[in-house]
Amino acid sequence: xxxxxxxxxxxxxxxxxxxxxxxxxxxxxxxxxxxxxxxxxxxxxxxxxxxxxxxxxxxxxxxxxx
Numbered sequence: 001x002x003x004x005x006x007x008x009x010x011x012x013x014x015x016x017x018x019x020x021x022x023x024x025x026x027x028x029x030x031x032x033x034x035x036x037x038x039x040x041x042x043x044x045x046x047x048x049x050x051x052x053x054x055x056x057x058x059x060x061x062x063x064x065x066x
Contacts, residue, residue, distance in 0.1 A: 004063030006055045011040055 001009075018032035043049040052066035 001060065002063035003052055003055055003060045004065045006060050007049060007052050007066060010051050010055075011036060 014036045015033060018029050018036065021029035022033065039049070039051075043052075047066075049066060056062070056066070
């Protein structure tokens with residue numbers, strides 16, 4: 001799996017996890033969803049993604065975007 005797909009999969013998992021936590025644990029977990037969404041938005045404009053840096057250090061092969 002390339003770095004791009006890894007980042008997208010991680011973001012999707014984080015969004016789904018935060019929605020579940022918001023529904024079943026505390027409504028304050030909605031802020032995790034907001035954080036993930038804002039991070040995705042800023043990485044689309046700037047190309048800077050902390051998750052991509054972590055995945056790259058873990059040895060995931062590069063993709064087109066990151």
